[in-house]
Amino acid sequence: MEDIESKWTEIEKKVARSAFEQAYKREIEALMQQVQQKISTLVELDDIWRLHDFLSARRYEVEGKYDYQYPVLLFVFAGLIKDGWLHLTELDGLDKDKLSKVAALSRM
Amino acid sequence: MEDIESKWTEIEKKVARSAFEQAYKREIEALMQQVQQKISTLVELDDIWRLHDFLSARRYEVEGKYDYQYPVLLFVFAGLIKDGWLHLTELDGLDKDKLSKVAALSRM
Numbered sequence: 001m002e003d004i005e006s007k008w009t010e011i012e013k014k015v016a017r018s019a020f021e022q023a024y025k026r027e028i029e030a031l032m033q034q035v036q037q038k039i040s041t042l043v044e045l046d047d048i049w050r051l052h053d054f055l056s057a058r059r060y061e062v063e064g065k066y067d068y069q070y071p072v073l074l075f076v077f078a079g080l081i082k083d084g085w086l087h088l089t090e091l092d093g094l095d096k097d098k099l100s101k102v103a104a105l106s107r108m
Numbered sequence: 109m110e111d112i113e114s115k116w117t118e119i120e121k122k123v124a125r126s127a128f129e130q131a132y133k134r135e136i137e138a139l140m141q142q143v144q145q146k147i148s149t150l151v152e153l154d155d156i157w158r159l160h161d162f163l164s165a166r167r168y169e170v171e172g173k174y175d176y177q178y179p180v181l182l183f184v185f186a187g188l189i190k191d192g193w194l195h196l197t198e199l200d201g202l203d204k205d206k207l208s209k210v211a212a213l214s215r216m
Contacts, residue, residue, distance in 0.1 A: 028153050035156055039147045045136050048143055052163040059160055 004097045005071045015093035016073055023085040024066055031058055074098055078105030112205045113179045123201035124181055131193040132174055139166055182206055186213030 080086040188194040
């Protein structure tokens, strides 16, 4: 099972890219909805600063999380599954050792 | 004209506080309008991050600027006049040396 993080076939790369983009799309859509909801309740300056705090935290989280680099991709997928942005079945097509590792990591 | 920044009569303090709050109110109202305008054009993630950048800059500026401390207040007032949030006439009641200094600084 060594070095499975680094070796990706062309098919695996397609599956991975598609799953990654799907999760990103879902999370961003959810974020847009959250922002729209917060915006609808803006009344005073403190609300704006609270929106700013929220955006700071989410930006840091989103930009850090969506790191498409093969050596760390199984960890990224495990996190996305854990957070509900991806289903393990959407990774069908990956090598079974990779799938096992993602599944195990996502339960940690 | 020495130490005019530190010595404030009770009447001057009232005038200063009122002018300060008035300028703050104006600037915050303008900021709220700008935010509402930006919000109305939010479509994609980059728009949200641009809003975040805008809020970061404005927060830093506003929180730094509204520093109500007598030794620096004349500089604060000069800046507020320069930026259009306050009129010199709204400081009527301050000692004439203070007014001259604010007027001179605001033209720098």
